[in-house]
Structure formats: structure tokens, C-alpha cells
Amino acid sequence: MIYIAVLALGALGLRVMVVPAEVCPAVTPANARGAIAEASGWLERGVRPGGLYTYGYNRKDDAVSQDYNITRHAGVMFGLYQLAEETGDEKALAAAEHGLMFVHANLLRNGGWTAFAEPGQDARLGASGLLAIALVQRRFATGDESEDDLIRGLAHFLAAQQQADGSVLGRWSRETERAVPDEYAKFGTGQALWTFALLDKLVPGEGWGQPARRLARYVATRRDDVEGYVLTFPDHWSAYALAELGPDGLGEPEIAYARELAGILGLNSRLESQSGQGGLNRVFRGEPASGAGLGTVTEGLAALWRLSVADPRLADLTDNLSARLRCTAGRAVERQIDPFEAENAPRPLLARGAWFTEDGYTQMDHQRHPLSGLLATLEVLDAESAR
Amino acid sequence: MSFAFLLVALVASTNPCRVRLVLPERRQAVVLGALIALAVAGGVAAVGGAVLDALDITPETFRLAAAVVLALEGARALVLARPAREPELHGLGAALVPVAFPLLLTPGVVMLTLTAGGDDDVALAVGALVVAFALVLLTTLIRRGARADALLAAGGRLLGAAEIAVGVALAVQSVHDV
Numbered sequence: 001m002i003y004i005a006v007l008a009l010g011a012l013g014l015r016v017m018v019v020p021a022e023v024c025p026a027v028t029p030a031n032a033r034g035a036i037a038e039a040s041g042w043l044e045r046g047v048r049p050g051g052l053y054t055y056g057y058n059r060k061d062d063a064v065s066q067d068y069n070i071t072r073h074a075g076v077m078f079g080l081y082q083l084a085e086e087t088g089d090e091k092a093l094a095a096a097e098h099g100l101m102f103v104h105a106n107l108l109r110n111g112g113w114t115a116f117a118e119p120g121q122d123a124r125l126g127a128s129g130l131l132a133i134a135l136v137q138r139r140f141a142t143g144d145e146s147e148d149d150l151i152r153g154l155a156h157f158l159a160a161q162q163q164a165d166g167s168v169l170g171r172w173s174r175e176t177e178r179a180v181p182d183e184y185a186k187f188g189t190g191q192a193l194w195t196f197a198l199l200d201k202l203v204p205g206e207g208w209g210q211p212a213r214r215l216a217r218y219v220a221t222r223r224d225d226v227e228g229y230v231l232t233f234p235d236h237w238s239a240y241a242l243a244e245l246g247p248d249g250l251g252e253p254e255i256a257y258a259r260e261l262a263g264i265l266g267l268n269s270r271l272e273s274q275s276g277q278g279g280l281n282r283v284f285r286g287e288p289a290s291g292a293g294l295g296t297v298t299e300g301l302a303a304l305w306r307l308s309v310a311d312p313r314l315a316d317l318t319d320n321l322s323a324r325l326r327c328t329a330g331r332a333v334e335r336q337i338d339p340f341e342a343e344n345a346p347r348p349l350l351a352r353g354a355w356f357t358e359d360g361y362t363q364m365d366h367q368r369h370p371l372s373g374l375l376a377t378l379e380v381l382d383a384e385s386a387r
Numbered sequence: 388m389s390f391a392f393l394l395v396a397l398v399a400s401t402n403p404c405r406v407r408l409v410l411p412e413r414r415q416a417v418v419l420g421a422l423i424a425l426a427v428a429g430g431v432a433a434v435g436g437a438v439l440d441a442l443d444i445t446p447e448t449f450r451l452a453a454a455v456v457l458a459l460e461g462a463r464a465l466v467l468a469r470p471a472r473e474p475e476l477h478g479l480g481a482a483l484v485p486v487a488f489p490l491l492l493t494p495g496v497v498m499l500t501l502t503a504g505g506d507d508d509v510a511l512a513v514g515a516l517v518v519a520f521a522l523v524l525l526t527t528l529i530r531r532g533a534r535a536d537a538l539l540a541a542g543g544r545l546l547g548a549a550e551i552a553v554g555v556a557l558a559v560q561s562v563h564d565v
Contacts, residue, residue, distance in 0.1 A: 003489055007494060010456075010494065014452045014455065014456070015442075018451055018452045018455055019442070019444050019448055019449055019451065019452040021442060021443035021444065022443050022444060022445060022448060023443065024443075231562065259563075260563065262565045263562065263563040263564055263565055264562070265565075266447065266564060266565030267561075267562055267564075270445060270447065270448045274448075317565055320447070320564075320565040321565055323445075324565060
């Protein structure tokens with residue numbers, strides 16, 4: 001009896017601590033489109049003078065954040081241009097174009113390159129990389145070539161930060177007028193990689209393929225060691241880049257890396273699906289992911305799903321990637337504040353369409369990442385229903 | 388999971404060397420107990436996918452739970468190489484208790500067969516179980532004595548260490564799987 005009691009307690013402990021249920025609400029094209037519309041609505045309502053957007057809001061204190069982050073500014077533009085390209089949404093396009101005013105007021109030109117940096121601030125890789133990506137997305141959405149020189153200038157900045165081993169340094173110092181040695185950007189590396197890959201497609205023959213391949217090899221083989229990540233860094237930007245490079249642009253090391261990336265994003269998706277806002281799941285799994293966390297996992301999984309469909313070397317991952325993507329996207333849809341819930345907030349229009357953390361805070365990237373992730377999920381849902 | 392991995396994992400979890408130290412001497416009961424354990428474990432593997440579905444757990448996540456159980460079980464075998472003798476039912480009842488349960492149907496065996504079932508590897512699991520239980524039967528040919536028991540205890544420790552390694556490998560696999 002004692003033996004059986006110990007086994008039963010052990011099983012209960014495992015269930016509670018190691019394998020709580022993975023809760024995956026259904027995601028459908030209809031509810032995904034609804035969530036996208038609400039998320040973009042939050043960003044579009046955030047348009048402020050000077051080409052800025054609302055940065056953050058705490059509904060518990062009813063306080064609008066006075067912080068700002070230029071990388072996230074570029075991210076908002078990217079998401080809105082994506083939406084405009086995918087759906088032709090004119091309001092999204094207008095809101096994205098609004099951000100250009102702030103961009104053009106915060107450019108640092110040096111020699112042959114241009115960086116996106118506020119006056120007096122050092123130039124950071126991520127801000128310029130994400131702005132370049134946003135502007136390429138703008139080109140896709142509008143066909144307008146008026147920002148092409150800026151796109152090239154930004155890409156030249158990223159290329160100037162690239163080292164002999166393919167890595168890219170994360171910051172350029174105004175004081176020394178040099179790249180800061182041994183300082184890397186957590187997400188900037190993947191953003192630089194995607195920029196190079198996008199430019200190689202957008203303006204073929206200008207030589208962007210070579211930095212892309214060098215950086216891809218570095219990311220695939222050395223980045224985690226050099227930049228100090230114990231497990232594979234769950235980098236959704238690199239996932240976008242791998243999908244952009246496609247089967248012809250990826251060698252075996254990059255394919256192996258894509259598998260590792262799929263694994264870590266899948267793990268994040270599974271762990272997140274076990275989290276809860278209360279009870280034992282909260283104790284053993286911690287706070288559920290923020291909107292940005294849900295969105296980045298969704299973006300990464302969707303990009304790798306596209307790659308797995310295009311590249312037979314990863315075809316065995318397609319079904320699991322789809323399952324994890326649907327799960328995380330479903331959780332994102334479920335956790336968004338809908339118009340009825342928003343009525344209870346001090347300022348309903350700053351709550352509606354948002355994803356809040358447990359302490360009642362949301363910021364622009366908590367809406368932007370799910371917006372991009374759900375847009376990519378729609379593509380997967382459509383493709384799978386067409387099969 | 389490959390057959391080789393399942394074989395190593397199930398042999399380590401069954402731990403024929405350690406089990407031999409407390410197996411009843413009646414060989415008939417041991418053979419019958421192994422058949423009962425095989426039938427039960429095969430059944431567990433067959434319904435593994437359905438069980439994981441019912442628990443809302445993906446096979447990839449369940450591997451982590453199996454890894455924890457294997458590591459703990461392996462640590463116990465490493466530290467306590469000579470298990471305590473289990474109570475026995477009379478006659479052939481010993482096939483049920485203690486041979487089938489708890490000696491052969493260990494928590495690790497149950498977790499591994501559930502995992503294999505979740506991965507649709509039922510036939511591989513049953514095949515590996517046949518080999519693992521056959522090894523247990525083979526150990527009954529070993530005549531007990533001070534020297535033999537010392538060797539069995541050392542072998543039990545070795546298999547305990549192997550079980551920990553299997554647990555770690557399974558945990559790593561769970562992290563890498565999508």
C-alpha cells in the first residue's frame with residue numbers, strides 16, 4: 001500500500017510540476033483576423049505628433065508611459081506595413097507612414113552609411129536593422145522606391161558592423177567613431193541577417209548575398225557560444241531570415257540550426273501553453289508570456305513552418321510546427337483584451353486590442369509582435385485548409 | 388525513438404542485475420510474471436497516445452516527465468544497489484507480486500512505454516521489452532552467492548548510471564523536439 005501511495009504521489013507531483021496540461025484554444029481565420037484588427041487598431045490609435053506612437057500604458061495606475069524606444073518604433077512601422085501589404089489596409093498604411101517623420105528626424109550619416117539613432121545616442125544595430133526591414137516591407141506594400149537609398153544606407157551600416165568571422169557588432173560609438181568591440185545585439189544580429197537576405201532579393205546583384213551567407217553561417221555555428229547562450233537562442237528574426245534565404249541559400253549547418261531553432265521555439269510554445277494566470281500552474285510555470293513573448297514565438301514558428309514546407313530537409317517538422325503555432329496563436333487570441341473587457345479599464349481605447357502583463361502593463365511591442373505572428377498564422381491556416 | 392535507444396532505456400530501467408537480487412527463486416513464477424508484465428506494458432504502450440491526449444500533453448513534453456522519472460530511478464539504483472526484498476504472494480501469485488509489480492513494471496518502464504506509445508512506436512517498445520525481460524529471465528540462471536551478489540550489485544549500479552544517462556538524453560531530446 002505504501003508503495004502504491006508513493007507512486008500515486010509521484011505521479012501527482014509529475015503532473016503538477018513537470019507535465020501540467022497544455023492548453024491550446026482554437027485559432028481560426030475569423031478569430032485571428034479579429035485579433036489582428038484589434039491589435040492594429042491599438043497601434044493606429046497611438047499615432048502622436050512628431051511621427052511618434054503611444055509607447056506603453058499601465059491600466060492599474062491609468063498611466064501612459066513617457067518612455068520611448070526607437071527599435072520598437074521601427075517594429076511598429078514594420079507590423080503596420082506588413083498588414084498593409086497583406087490586406088491593403090489603408091489605415092494601417094497611413095499609420096505606418098506617420099512613423100517616417102520621426103525616422104527622418106533621427107538619422108545618423110557617416111561616410112557611406114546611415115543609421116537610425118537619436119541625436120547624441122550611439123547607433124545600435126537593432127534599430128537600423130529593423131528600420132531597414134520595415135522599409136523593405138513598405139516597398140512591398142506600396143511599390144514606392146523613394147526610401148530605397150535609406151534602405152541601402154542602413155544596410156551599409158549593418159555591413160560596416162560585420163566582422164571577419166561574419167558576426168555583427170551591436171553598437172557604433174559616436175565618441176570613438178568606431179564599432180564597440182565585443183558588444184553584440186541580442187536581436188540585432190538576426191535583424192541584420194534578415195535585412196541582408198531581404199536586400200539580396202530586393203536588389204539582386206548588389207552583393208548582399210555574401211554578407212548574408214557569412215552571417216548565416218556565424219549564427220548557425222558560432223553565435224550561441226560567442227554571445228554566451230547556453231541553449232539555442234530563440235531568435236525569431238533569424239527564423240524570418242532563414243525562411244527568406246530559402247532552400248537554395250542554406251547549407252547543412254544552417255539547416256541543422258533551423259532544427260535547433262524550431263526545437264527551442266517549440267519548447268517555448270509548449271511551456272507557455274502550460275502556464276496559467278493563477279493556481280499551481282502559475283507557481284510552477286511562472287507568469288504567462290507577454291504579448292511580445294507570444295508574438296515572437298508565433299512569428300518564429302510561422303517562419304520556420306514556411307521554410308519546412310519549402311525545404312524537404314525540414315519537411316518532417318511541418319506538422320509539429322503547425323501544431324505549436326496554432327497553440328500559441330490560439331493563446332494569443334484568447335488573451336487579447338476584447339472591446340467588452342476594455343470597457344472596465346480607465347481608458348478603454350488604451351486597453352482594447354492590447355495584451356497586458358500580470359502587473360497591468362502593455363507597450364507597443366506587446367501588440368506589434370502578435371499582430372505579425374497572427375498575420376503569419378493566417379497564411380499557415382489558409383495553406384493548410386487548401387491542402 | 389529508435390529501437391536501440393528504447394532497448395538501452397528499458398534494460399536500464401528494468402535493471403536485471405539489481406532485480407535478480409530480490410527475484411523469487413521459483414523460475415515458473417518469474418516467467419509468468421515477465422509475461423504478465425509484458426502484456427501490461429504492451430497495453431500501456433498501445434494506449435499511450437490516447438492517454439497523453441486525454442492528459443493534454445504532447446509526446447515531446449511527456450518525454451521530460453519520463454526523463455525525470457528515469458533519472459530519479461537511476462539515482463536510486465546507483466545509491467541503493469541492493470534493494471529490499473518485496474513481500475510475495477504465495478505460489479504462482481508471486482508472478483503478480485512482486486515479479487510483475489513492482490519489480491518489472493517499474494515507474495521508468497511505464498513512462499517509457501507511454502512515451503513510445505505517444506510516438507506510435509508500440510512495436511518497437513514491445514520488442515525492446517521482450518529483450519529486457521528475457522535478460523531478467525537469464526539472470527535466474529545465475530546461482531546466488533556472496534561473489535555473484537557483489538557482481539550483480541555492481542552491475543545494478545552500472546545500469547543505474549546508464550538509466551541516469553538515458554534520462555538526461557531524453558530531457559535533451561525533449562528540449563530539441565518541436
